[in-house]
Amino acid sequence: MPTVSMTVNGKSVSADVESRTLLVQFLREHLALTGTHVGCDTSQCGACVVHVNGVSAKSCTMLAIQADGADVATIEGLDDNGTLHPMQEAFRDNHGLQCGFCTPGMVMSALDLVKNNPSPSEQDVREWLEGNICRCTGYHNIVKAIQAGAAAMRG
Amino acid sequence: MYAFNYQRPDSVAAAGSALGGSDDGKFLAGGMTLLPTMKQRLASPSDLIDLSGIGDLVGIDDNGDGVVIRAMTTHAAVASSSLVQAKIPALAALAEGIGDPAVRNRGTIGGSVANNDPAADYPAACLGLGATIVTNQREISADDFFTGLFETALGEDELITAIRFPSATKAAYQKFDNPASRYAIVGVFVAQTAGGARVAVTGASQDGVFRAGEMEQALSGNWSSDAVANIAVPADGLNADIHASAAYRAHLVTTMAKRAVAAAG
Ligand code: FES
Numbered sequence: 001m002p003t004v005s006m007t008v009n010g011k012s013v014s015a016d017v018e019s020r021t022l023l024v025q026f027l028r029e030h031l032a033l034t035g036t037h038v039g040c041d042t043s044q045c046g047a048c049v050v051h052v053n054g055v056s057a058k059s060c061t062m063l064a065i066q067a068d069g070a071d072v073a074t075i076e077g078l079d080d081n082g083t084l085h086p087m088q089e090a091f092r093d094n095h096g097l098q099c100g101f102c103t104p105g106m107v108m109s110a111l112d113l114v115k116n117n118p119s120p121s122e123q124d125v126r127e128w129l130e131g132n133i134c135r136c137t138g139y140h141n142i143v144k145a146i147q148a149g150a151a152a153m154r155g
Numbered sequence: 156m157y158a159f160n161y162q163r164p165d166s167v168a169a170a171g172s173a174l175g176g177s178d179d180g181k182f183l184a185g186g187m188t189l190l191p192t193m194k195q196r197l198a199s200p201s202d203l204i205d206l207s208g209i210g211d212l213v214g215i216d217d218n219g220d221g222v223v224i225r226a227m228t229t230h231a232a233v234a235s236s237s238l239v240q241a242k243i244p245a246l247a248a249l250a251e252g253i254g255d256p257a258v259r260n261r262g263t264i265g266g267s268v269a270n271n272d273p274a275a276d277y278p279a280a281c282l283g284l285g286a287t288i289v290t291n292q293r294e295i296s297a298d299d300f301f302t303g304l305f306e307t308a309l310g311e312d313e314l315i316t317a318i319r320f321p322s323a324t325k326a327a328y329q330k331f332d333n334p335a336s337r338y339a340i341v342g343v344f345v346a347q348t349a350g351g352a353r354v355a356v357t358g359a360s361q362d363g364v365f366r367a368g369e370m371e372q373a374l375s376g377n378w379s380s381d382a383v384a385n386i387a388v389p390a391d392g393l394n395a396d397i398h399a400s401a402a403y404r405a406h407l408v409t410t411m412a413k414r415a416v417a418a419a420g
């Protein structure tokens with residue numbers, strides 16, 4: 001079995017995995033980082049979005065071995081010793097989640113957006129979320145949350 | 156997903172021999188189609204030859220007349236390239252509309268063109284601009300490259316290394332997309348090129364991307380959306396599925412062509 005090594009939330013990790021192991025399986029089953037979710041098997045829902053080398057990627061549509069040597073960030077890496085990241089806090093403040101299943105992917109996608117677009121318009125947010133499906137909220141409060149989170153991050 | 160051997164060669168030559176030496180291997184580009192297909196067990200290659208270790212396959216160059224986009228360049232990189240935006244803005248805009256951000260960060264132009272999905276966007280740009288597909292063995296004009304549903308002129312061990320796009324006087328792409336997948340239900344790429352007007356249609360036909368000859372002739376004499384407004388493509392041979400009937404797709408071809416010509420200015 002090939003050995004994969006990568007940095008996940010700033011920590012070096014390494015394991016022997018089958019070639020067919022998906023990145024999301026590696027995160028959830030090998031590293032017990034279960035914040036990254038799997039909501040579909042068709043690569044459409046975005047519940048599994050993480051950052052790979054600084055940009056968003058669907059961890060269900062990437063082999064762990066493709067992330068060999070990469071820098072991976074997941075929802076678990078965002079808080080600061082128990083204090084929520086401003087984007088997470090904005091989701092809580094704005095009721096940007098109901099069941100919460102889509103939320104980790106939403107937050108990771110949102111952070112990829114604000115990196116290049118610190119003040120996104122409502123339209124920018126809605127277009128950016130094309131790959132993130134939510135079955136509960138109707139998106140309204142997610143969009144509000146992301147704009148509020150972006151504002152909080154601008155300071 | 157069934158098990159497979161994974162290889163990551165560091166040169167085009169090594170990738171070619173890895174594929175040649177495998178039982179039933181496949182090249183892995185961005186994986187945005189191949190991996191979901193393998194997850195569904197609709198494909199079970201013996202080997203995956205991952206092209207991401209080949210630095211030569213990434214990048215966008217100015218070749219005077221247009222741009223050369225190497226095969227492993229992502230949609231996000233094409234969309235945000237100031238060179239593509241300056242030389243062929245319609246191509247940058249098309250890349251920006253593929254899938255969703257996470258897909259654009261990993262999906263590649265070479266993978267999309269080699270796959271020739273009948274609803275993909277890039278085949279319309281290649282055919283609409285009269286691009287040249289460069290492989291590890293030869294150069295193929297877009298007119299000869301797309302040969303049918305998921306079919307191309309590529310041979311067994313042949314690998315796309317780059318695509319050369321000539322710039323156009325005017326060009327635009329308009330698509331009516333599926334709201335879940337963002338694949339084109341119908342997409343039309345129009346271009347006013349040195350060789351005349353070109354109109355390429357994706358999403359519509361059972362045979363994949365095609366050129367709308369009657370529209371091209373009309374636009375060559377009169378570049379305006381009125382020129383194509385009354386030209387209908389026959390519904391025979393168009394796709395019909397839960398998203399749209401053949402007749403509806405035929406209607407969309409004219410509508411998208413009109414919008415594209417208007418957008419091209
Ligand atoms: S789990 Fe649905 S897109 Fe990855």
Ligand code: FES
Pocket residue numbers: 096097098099100101102103133134135136137
């Ligand atoms: S909050 Fe339930 S799926 Fe989005």
